[in-house]
Amino acid sequence: MRNSDIFNESKKYMPGGVNSPVRAYVGLTIDPPIIKKGSGAYIYDEDGNKYVDFINAWGPMILGHQDEDVVKAIKETAENEIAFGTQTELELKLAKHICTTIDNVDMIRMVNSGTEATMSAVKLARGCTKRDKIIKFAGCYHGHFDGFLVQAGSGVMTSNIPGSPGVPEGSIANTLVAKYNDLDSVKELFEKQGEQIAAIIIEVVAGNMGVVPAKKEFLQGIRDLCTKYGAILIFDEVMTGFRVAYKGAQSLYGVKPDLVTFAKIMGGGLPCGAYGGRRDLMEQLTPLGPVYQAGTMSGNPIVMAAGLASVTKLYNNLSYYDQMDKIGEGIQKAAEEIGKEKGLPIVVNRARTMMTIFFNEGGKVTNYDEAKKSDVKLYGRFFEHMLKGGIMMAPSQFEGMFICVKHTKEHVEKFAELMRKF
Ligand SMILES: Cc1ncc(COP(=O)(O)O)c(C=O)c1O
Structure with missing residues (x-):
């Protein structure tokens, strides 16, 4: 056809x-x-x-x-492993590779998409701080999770819609929107509601309002505000991880996040996602802690093999x-x-x-x-x-x-x- x-x-x-x-x-x-x-x-x-x-x-x-190495990894894995819903060594290999080569990732949890990674990271931040509100930035896109569909970038911006029908008001009541590269807009939110803010989530280099890099002072400024008010700083590196540099956008700025999200390159072209960061936060996830998140296909062997082939090839070159x-x-x-x-x-x-x-x-x-x-x-x-x-x-x-x-x-x-x- x-x-x-x-x-x-x-x-x-x-x-x-x-x-x-x-x-x-x-x-x-x-x-x-x-x-x-x-x-x-x-x-x-x-x-x-x-x-x-x-x-x-x-x-x-x-x-x-x-890519020949990625194709080979997928083919060879598919011969023996497609899905078990149990732990496999490939999950360990990819998790260990990421935790040992990327800064500020002590532990990691695999999921199946960037959306799943960001929404789970926000849930973890809320669970750990026992606060509900989050700050996102106008023009940043973190996937199609209800709580992010306020002044979002990517397809939401292309279609010129302010949010999406089907998102109950309650789902976005705790989403505060600040202006990208404008520290005062973030300060203002913290001054008014600092005790209720669980996290800031940000694309360090925004890629979903077109590419718009953050300014260094702005990024350091939001880091300092999070530390001052006890909020969690989440870098959404779904797009920038392993892309703008092997160690992601955080390595270009030298600013330290508490949690980081990945997807895209870390799955070598297969459906994937992951979130990771400080050990004390990651240990709050089930089965160690009370914050529940799970997935039938999480850590799927073929995805892990494709991801491992990609990131190790990048790391070695x-x-x-x-x-x-x-x-x-x-x-x-x-x-x-x-x-x-x-x-x-x-x-x-x-x-x-x-x-x-x-x-x-x-x-x-x-x-x-x-x-x-x-x-x-x-x-x-x-x-x-x-x-x-x-x-x-x-x-x-x-x-x-x-x-x-x-x-x-x-x-x-x-x-x-x-x-x-x-
Ligand atoms: C920065 C960022 N976060 C999250 C997402 C959502 O990822 P996914 O489409 O895999 O759900 C995207 C998708 O492009 C993205 O660019």
């Missing part, structure tokens, strides 16, 4: 024809290509078109598609990060130059291996309000132009581009050449 036939028929059986909304090309004039195969930096659709992939499954495929940084730098420079040449209002935000090209007259994007002023129509036209030329980017202004180790100088040149024609 061709792209259009598959998509049209999918609409009969799946809402919008998709299983996750951003895939439906909301607000664009074209339908999404249906992807059939991936290899290295490329993906191929059902009509036979080839694309240089800068989505990379929204981050996980940092080694490129069908740390030079990949400088290599990918150079690719990101090349695209950033090209986009900024072309923007100047053509009088386009381009702002490029980049954290080493993830970036967003904003079409934004404001000259900078440091928070949700500034991101929202971007010209989404112009971005949409740019996206469609790039796609037709064989470059797959995020179909929304409010998502990132992800570099993988298989991207080369030639891909940067292709990107620049095509962008120049826009």
Whole structure:
């Protein structure tokens, strides 16, 4: 079947024809290509078109598609282990690898998605502090858990909806929203309700209002406020973990979280998630402590094997990060130059291996309000132009581009050449 036939028929059986909304090309004039195969930096659709992939499954495929070591690990594991619902050695191997190579993770618990990781980390923080309120930041996305769907980024922002019907008011009554990169907005909340605040959850480099890195003083400031008021600081590294640096965004800032969440890269492209951090907090989880969280598929052997193959390969080849940084730098420079040449209002935000090209007259994007002023129509036209030329980017202004180790100088040149024609 061709792209259009598959998509049209999918609409009969799946809402919008998709299983996750951003895939439906909301607000664009074209339908999404249906992807059939991936290899290295490329993906191929059902009509036979080839694309240089800068989505990379929204981050996980940092080694490129069908990495030989990841594929081998999946195949070999599947021969003997698919699911038991009991403990396996692979869980120990991945847990030990993460705890011994990533800072501030004494213990870890595996789950099945980023959403599960963040909602479980918040529950643990609430259980440990015996407080209910949490602070999140406008434009940050932590998954589709009810309590996070207030001024959320990603698909919520792309669809331009303030939250979501189906979320009872009670579910968000304890969610306080502060302004990203604005310490005063956080101070104000603590001054008024500090004794009730269990946790702050933050994307250290936000990737869901487009890429927007936190400022160092801001991050240190929220760390200090959490310490002063006895609140737990949760770094959501679902997207940034093993991506902006092997040791994640926390390593770029040197600010210490109490809990950290992971997903994406740590599962090598399979459904995964994890949360970890201070031993005294993690020991409050069942079966050691009273905070209940469980999962039939948590720590699934095939996921563990794929994750272990990915993170050990990255750990053994740390030079990949400088290599990918150079690719990101090349695209950033090209986009900024072309923007100047053509009088386009381009702002490029980049954290080493993830970036967003904003079409934004404001000259900078440091928070949700500034991101929202971007010209989404112009971005949409740019996206469609790039796609037709064989470059797959995020179909929304409010998502990132992800570099993988298989991207080369030639891909940067292709990107620049095509962008120049826009
Ligand atoms: C920072 C962040 N947290 C949480 C999530 C939710 O992860 P998942 O889609 O695996 O539930 C995402 C998803 O993109 C994310 O970017």
